[in-house]
Amino acid sequence: MGTDSKFTFSPGRIFIYALLIFCALYYLAPLYVMLTTSVKSLDEIRSGNLLDFPRHPTFDAWQKAWGGACTGVRCDGLSPYFWNSVKMAVPAVLISTLIGSLNGYVLAHWKFKRSEIIFTALMVGCFIPFQVVILPMARLLGLAELANTTMGLVFVHVVYGVAFTTLFFRNYYISVPDELVKAARIDGAGFFRIYRSVILPLSLPIFMVCFIWQFTQIWNDFLFGVVFGGTDAQPVTVALNNLVNTSTGVTEYNVNMAAAIIAALPTLGLYLLAGKYFVRGLTAGAVKG
Amino acid sequence: MASLSIRGVRKVYPNGAEILKGINLEIKDGEFLILVGGSGCGKSTLLNMIAGLEPISEGDIYIGDKCVNDVPPKSRDIAMVFQSYALYPTMTVRENISFGLGIRKVPAAEQKKIVDRVAETLQMTHLLDRKPAHLSGGQRQRVAMGRAIARNPSLFLFDEPLSNLDAKLRVEMRAEIKLMHQRLKTTTVYVTHDQVEAMTLGDKIAVMKDGVVQQFGSPQEIYDRPANMFVAGFIGSPSMNFLRGKLQTHQDGLGFAVEHAGKQTVLPIPTSHLQAVKGLRNKDGDIILGIRPEHVTDAESARRSESANGYHPTEVDCVIDLTEPTGPDTLVFSSFNGERITCRTHPRAAAKPGQAMRLAFDLSKAVFFDPETEQSLL
Amino acid sequence: MASLSIRGVRKVYPNGAEILKGINLEIKDGEFLILVGGSGCGKSTLLNMIAGLEPISEGDIYIGDKCVNDVPPKSRDIAMVFQSYALYPTMTVRENISFGLGIRKVPAAEQKKIVDRVAETLQMTHLLDRKPAHLSGGQRQRVAMGRAIARNPSLFLFDEPLSNLDAKLRVEMRAEIKLMHQRLKTTTVYVTHDQVEAMTLGDKIAVMKDGVVQQFGSPQEIYDRPANMFVAGFIGSPSMNFLRGKLQTHQDGLGFAVEHAGKQTVLPIPTSHLQAVKGLRNKDGDIILGIRPEHVTDAESARRSESANGYHPTEVDCVIDLTEPTGPDTLVFSSFNGERITCRTHPRAAAKPGQAMRLAFDLSKAVFFDPETEQSLL
């Protein structure tokens, strides 16, 4: 919005750049520490400064973290859990996004009596502390025979993700003119046909936002994973936690850091690849400017 | 094609606001009805109810001779064009037009034929593969119309289809819509807040205000004999001039007496016109004279186009406040009895602001209103 | 107050597009300049350059006798009104108006006085404590003007200030702007794409197309003697009619010969006019006749308002395609030599579509164009 290229070399500009770069350093510092530590040897870590640049970079720790580190009796590294996470996150993200999208469509374009109140009431779901739901949810999952399965985890993430996705989609769809829906109704399309042919094709930006948001939330979740994941469906965060937290053993910091980065790779990748859609999607709808 | 009848229709929104307060309108098969009125008067609401997009609170709507109160939009055999065009942004023009056909299970080959023919008629064959975002305003408008035509409905509904276009394009598209109606003869309801559109397009005009139809009639009727001051002021551009004064006997008829430039001026009312305006006879006290700008012209033009029946417009000297040359005419603004009046004069005759000018008041088409009720005295 | 002079101004955007290709305009102190043209022709760009909001690629802009190329907007002593009004949404009307004063360190008491005076002039004293969101379009427009006036600048800039208003309001606000200019006599540059605004408001009009000024002159000049077919078609509503034909000697003068309804029709050009249009004399081959709708009228009206010099408009029988009653006149559309022509007739005289009607072509104001260059033959 700055209106002129005149400012290009003024002191003000230099100040702005300096400040932005300073901020960037603040943001990058933890990543730097993690990256350098992950390629140092344990000796180097013990003896040196953790902000030092690695002297003899080695990727052993990465290999171990991925395929060899112990997280209990299993010493297969993170890889099996990583795939557990994928199996959980992908369906959960897709389902919660889709449901959120349908809900948003209803709440924005098929309003009925009290639908606004329902919307507000649904929003409370965004704010419930997850610790509160553990016990009753465990009981229900047990009854439904979903306890300790990936299905169960998907279910839980969908239930508590839908509030957010509904909020995102509703705010986005509000900006789609009502007339479009009216036109399609007159053209003879029904509820689902309008959704499929008119609304859905318009939703790419907000789908991106929801995918990113939901994927981050679900991939990074630890509490649900540890409580409802049982033994077979434990996501990568739980494994990482097992790897990093030692009660009475030696801590391999380089492996921990490598594991941490591995566990974060999908979300990081998503942000780097689709981050610009994130900002764009927010601009397009979610924020009323 | 079908007639349309709206009987005692009311609309109360869930929030309790009564937006339409008993609307009665009736048009014949093939007629072109205009709903015109200020913003928020309920025009779109009424149109949406005809389309079936809003439930009816009370009353009935008949399309043809069938009550459609409970018929869903897609079964009403209507097509609608929206102010924002409401083109499906992700579909090409071709897909936009054939969408409704596809849903109605028209075979693909047939669809293609229809789309091509419609595109040809509207001269937009070259646009068929574009997306709406790559079309200009006028082209979008055309596509929206194409989409409506393609379905060949028995009732067309337009909601301010031209108000997003610029002035020039608006004039062109107006003519196109009129031509289209002449060719297809489909019954049409057209919402606008632009009185020029109302006048030029409609067979029938319903002037609305606050959810009530103020007057319903042909354009000429409404222009010449507005039912009240609202309609009179609303229809016609520039607006009708209103002067407050008294009736007075003048020679063998009546005259309209008004203070001007410190002295009493009497504008005689032509006898032929007096007969039409019967309500005037026994009116005491103040009344309001309504006179359109084209009936207050420069004296020279007036004399030249003097009406046949020997009535002479009264000439009055006025000081000019402002002139607006529009090309063919020049609008002249002046003050009369403290009120601004607008006059339409020949460009050559217009004086400069501050100068005096002789204006001729032609009362043979004047209308009179009761200052209390604002109703026309007819 | 100041004169404005734009000398050889060019604008190339960083993306390489040359949007303005050498603009030269000059207006005197107190004049009202209109920049008019289609969308995207560079009007706003030029205005922003005058305001100092866009750097100038080449050329100079003088306000008064000072080159302002390197003067920042706030020091140019200008005020600007935007199409979207650009009112500060979080401030009340009063704050909006006094913001610029505050920044210029006008004492608070003074500010209040100025705001009150401006509000009174624009009749919006009761709005002073509202936020823009709670104002109607017309009121916002008024506030935007108030903000501009308050600063009492030496140059007013308007960027399509009326295009977001509806037709009725537009007409009213147009008059207000004109009155304001008459009162304040501040030099003004006004951008619009509406030719009616251009005609009615301007002292000088610059018609632009593709970054080039097509014609620069007074409204009447541009209306009566458009420099080329673009200007001729752009200015005037409905548009000028263009007919393609040949010149032919006719009686002792020249006539414009054109095919119509299967036979040759010759429209004689009045001798008085011929003298004005010297370029015609030695013209072979096709030429294009431009004639405004008000010069093609019903025969009866034509006869009545016959020009003094004994020239009789030629009468031709035409079949009517469409009529558009606007109230004071009725527009009639017909075909002539395969081309659509628009005629402005008396409401009484207009025939029904499909019927024949006798139209009178008054060539005493006609213009002629070279079909190749589209330039006027003068």
Next chain:
Amino acid sequence: AEVEVLHYWTSGGEAKSVAELKKMMEAKGVAWKDFAVAGGAGENAMTALKARVIAGSAPTAALIKGPSIQEWGNEGVLANIDAAAAEGKWDASLPPMLANIMKYKGHYVAAPVNVHRVNWLWVNPEVLKKSGAKVPTNFAEFFDAADKIKKAGYVAIAHGGQPWQDATVFESVALGVGGADFYKKAIVQLDQASLTGPTMIKTFDTLAKIKTYIDKDSAGRDWNLATAMVINGKAGMQFMGDWAKGEFTAAGKQPGKDFLCVAAPGTEKSFTFNVDSLTMFAVKGADAQKAQLTLAGAVMSPEFQEVFNLNKGSIPARAGVSRAKFDSCALKSMDDMDASSKAGSFVPSFAHGMAIDSAKAGAIQDVIAKFMNSNMTSQAAVQALAKAAKTK
């Protein structure tokens, strides 16, 4: 058949130890499902366990120790493994003190895996030598040594400021200052008089003094980082349980030579134990129940107790395990255990949840943590302690 075991042994040596158990079970034809949840002091594991129990799918066994076994027993969700105990003659091979902990209402419900001794002091002899200090046996000597070490420019006491480490130091100090009887009265029985008495005040005074020898960066430090300070010769001594030995050996250090394991000052005759035990949950199906008994038997088998404890640094819970492969520290531990059992100074570790139920333990831990991290007076501390002990 399969067994599912919830535990938080996830790193290095301990993970290897569990792997041994897994191997043994698989040899007996029972599949092993590993439900490992690390973090905190088993906080996450407990949360997961509760969810599993509520969901009706409790694991076969879970790593639960001390009074918590009774708490779970009260919920009625534990399995009776008397059959396995009878077969393995547990009563005969377990010290009665331990056997009682493993029982709910007279029936075995849990199998002990090991015994950790908590009241160790780990010493770097090199540092002591350089500072001219000698290995302390009581607090007077201890502070004398600490002063010297500090003067020599080392950190006297390596410590990690986490509540459980604070509590570990606290209990060693209480034991050293007040002796086993005081410890039992105050910390196990929560006798109000003992809690507020002069001995307890002295305990806190001592603790306050210890605080002054801890470097200021200790807050939040993991215990093994503190141990590393001793290993690297940055610090002289550390209060920590016998699992610290694993860190030393991993760094290639020899007990008795590169590092010393001595009883915390004044606790030579006492032994605070921390017994890890697998508590058995009621499972459905005869198959599963049989597998559960097999697991219990395997855990108590001398072979397993040997390998497991060799790996983990602790000593076997049961008698009759060959001492051959254990190092000097472990051997000392075993001897002290026998001696203290007889002397009645074999006491449960409060810091590791062996002494009192979790609510009270938590509340007391909060008080200690607060004391360690603020300027609270000893007087105020004992009052707070007494109040915390009343937690329901």
Next chain:
Amino acid sequence: MSVTSPSEIKIPYSPKKASMPNRLQAFADVWLPRLVLSPTVFASLLFVYGFIAFTAYLSLTDSRLMPNYELTGFGQYQALFELDRWWVSAANLGIFGGLFILFCLVVGLLMAVFLDQKIRMEGALRAIYLYPMALSFIVTGVAWKWILNPGLGLEKMVREWGFPDFSMDWLVNSDMAIYTVVIAGVWQSSGFVMALFLAGLRGVDDSIIKAAMVDGASLPTIYRRIVIPALRPVFFSVLLVLSHIAIKSFDLVMALTAGGPGTSSDVPAIFMYQFSFTRGQLGLGAASAMMMLMTVLAVLVPLIYLESKEAKHGH
């Protein structure tokens, strides 16, 4: 459209027959939307409101390790209010919440405003600011712990650079530990706030800024007086999101200080977790959870009310 080619349109197809009976269609139009929404509504009734009710119930019982359904009154609340540690957590939530929100707003807004100045590397910088959102604190907690640890990280580094008096020991200082949580929290969330603000800034009408420039305002004045006030709705969304993060923050504190030193940086979420799950005081945990929920409501309700009011009176 040319008038002259009235090639009469005759469309053979005329949709006189609806594909579905009218009644059914009308019925579907009314009920389908509700039907689609109903699973979510039921899920929310059960999994949100039902569970809240369950927790409320538990808070009135003497549940220890496992739920116990015998009502015993408000004893747990009384016990809660008598606990020092609870008040420490509550105060910490106040400090953390307030500062976290404040700094996120300030940092996020500043970065957004600066990024909006046609910055060359905008895309890259934006990605850098945004990426912490992608990481869980289980991942970054260790790194932060190291950086903030005086013996290992920043303090040591700066001292080695030759500023021996530099001190950054908040992490190990009981009085300051909660502020390190603020630092890490701001690190994680301010990028997201920046993105929201940036989106808002891009939505502000350009001509308003031009108008202000003509009015004579300098760029900082324009932002301060006009642009930023116009972002009011964005402030609401941001506040909503941030207070939600602040109140629920668990991972963050757990990974960084685990509530320490001592209990000095404890927050209600940790309090609740520990009491419910490791200390066998489920009833007390439930009571603290209810208090948390009430705090959420106390923040949320006025915010939502204000925003909807604003929206109504806004455009």
